[in-house]
Amino acid sequence: MSLDLAALRAHFPALESGLAFFDGPGGTQTPRAVADAVAATMTSPMSIRGAVSSSERNAERVVAEFRAAYADLLGVPANGIVHGRSATQLTYDFSRHLTKDWHPGDEIVLSRLDHDANVRPWVQAAERARVTVRWIEIDAETAELDLGSYERALSGRTRLVAVTAASNVLGTKPPVRRIADLAHQAGALVYVDGVHYAAHDLVDVHHLGVDLFVCSPYKFLGPHCGVLAAAPEFLATLRPDKLVPSSDAVPERFEFGTLPYEMLAGATAAVDFLAAIDPGDETARDPGDETARRARLTRSLRSVHEHERSMRERLQDGLSGFGKAVTVHSKAADRTPTVLVTLEGRDAREAQVHLAARDVVAPAGSFYAVEPFAALRLPDPALRMGIAPYTTPGEVDRLLDGLAELLS
Incomplete structure (x- = not known):
């Protein structure tokens, strides 16, 4: 993997706020370019x-x-x-x-x-x-x-x-x-x-x-x-x-x-920003090659997705430590780095507010997913946590620490 996370994050003015954004499924932050x-x-x-x-x-x-x-x-x-x-x-x-x-x-x-x-x-x-x-x-x-x-x-x-x-x-x-x-x-x-x-x-x-x-x-x-x-x-x-x-x-x-x-x-x-995330071997690139951007996208998104998979696994490992206090509803064999959970005895909006006070943005709701919530009889609201290309291990840990405080 060639993803330079610090260099990537430097392109996002919103990240200078100190907020940890887990609301990417609703819309990501925007790079300056x-x-x-x-x-x-x-x-x-x-x-x-x-x-x-x-x-x-x-x-x-x-x-x-x-x-x-x-x-x-x-x-x-x-x-x-x-x-x-x-x-x-x-x-x-x-x-x-x-x-x-x-x-x-x-x-x-x-x-x-x-x-x-x-x-x-x-x-x-x-x-x-x-x-x-x-x-x-x-x-x-x-x-x-x-x-x-x-x-x-x-x-x-x-x-x-x-x-x-x-x-x-x-x-x-x-x-x-x-x-x-x-x-x-x-x-x-x-x-x-x-x-x-x-x-x-x-x-x-x-x-x-x-x-x-x-x-x-x-x-x-x-x-x-x-x-x-x-x-x-x-x-x-x-x-x-x-x-x-x-x-x-x-x-x-x-x-x-x-x-x-x-x-x-x-x-x-x-x-163009996505295509440049993992520059690879710049000397091998032919600027006149019409397929060059597709090749750069393939390489860059492969690195991004490997990073997102790693962050999702870190999040899921942490959630598993809460036992029955947290129910993870995202369990398909093939899935994105988005995790939906409900909390035993807690309203998910309480978790959203608790995390927001710690500069962690993780929304609660049903997110226009009318049919899945009805079919699976999911409690509304539920807490959704989405990994983005700019998510760091420290931010995942901050999210987990916030949930631990709430559940304790």
């Missing part, structure tokens, strides 16, 4: 996109750089990258685009593991189209999806399967490729919520075998926005409602109104 990119774009000459003035060309360049960066991050062509205000907004938009030809008698399959942003838009779209909703259940013993229930839910009438690539509360990572292959055999499309997954794994949409993949850059050091990735050829088959004069090109046909150039620049800077 991302904020600088936002500010520089807002204060540089900028106009509506065009090819005449330098300000118009600046806007074109920002958009092109954004699409190229997320093509490298997500493994699709640049014209398969769609910007949105959030993953929720993109999912609502595409639920409308996709349901135009749904009819009574059609079916969709949703997951009990998912954040409500990948549930409610589809449930509401199904109600409008009078389409039947079927469910993939959760195995309470393992906190993993019950694939038997998934196979029973699929049929020749299934139009779409919507599933998370990683649970935002339990960390569970379902076997997305297997789910996608079974869906495609049934003739269904696959829409994946990758918001939590993209923060902890290098994404390859083609390898995952899915049709549409959505994520949120603010979960991995970027600004607040959403990104959807898909094959351009597939996007070309969708006809969204749009203004007559607006572009009908893919992916512009799915982006309504003037794009927020400053957010695009910040999101691009986040990808």
Whole structure:
């Protein structure tokens, strides 16, 4: 592993506060380079996109750089990258685009593991189209999806399967490729919520075998926005409602109104920052190689994920020392460094307040995970602790010490 944690943390002004942040699943802290990119774009000459003035060309360049960066991050062509205000907004938009030809008698399959942003838009779209909703259940013993229930839910009438690539509360990572292959055999499309997954794994949409993949850059050091990735050829088959004069090109046909150039620049800077975390052998890099950023992302994120795994194990080892006083609900064999717990005889908000007084940020709640909390009958609120690239061993120990004080 080549992760220099001290050097990495020096790029985050928020860390100078002394706070230990375990709220990354809700949004990470931002490196200075991302904020600088936002500010520089807002204060540089900028106009509506065009090819005449330098300000118009600046806007074109920002958009092109954004699409190229997320093509490298997500493994699709640049014209398969769609910007949105959030993953929720993109999912609502595409639920409308996709349901135009749904009819009574059609079916969709949703997951009990998912954040409500990948549930409610589809449930509401199904109600409008009078389409039947079927469910993939959760195995309470393992906190993993019950694939038997998934196979029973699929049929020749299934139009779409919507599933998370990683649970935002339990960390569970379902076997997305297997789910996608079974869906495609049934003739269904696959829409994946990758918001939590993209923060902890290098994404390859083609390898995952899915049709549409959505994520949120603010979960991995970027600004607040959403990104959807898909094959351009597939996007070309969708006809969204749009203004007559607006572009009908893919992916512009799915982006309504003037794009927020400053957010695009910040999101691009986040990808470049991720790619530079583990520089590796700089002398071996060819600046003209178009695949270079993807290679740097692969190397850097491998180092980040090894660090996050180590911090998760340190946290889980410490939690195991509390015995029955702490119940860990994150127990899937394949999972992210996010841990959900409940405390015997204690309200999780009491723990949140106690830790905050010790400069440890660990939120309590249900985190829009309506279906998992209901399916597993989890107490609401529960305490969620998420490891981020900048988390230190000392911060994990401070969190554990704070819990020990509370429980004693």
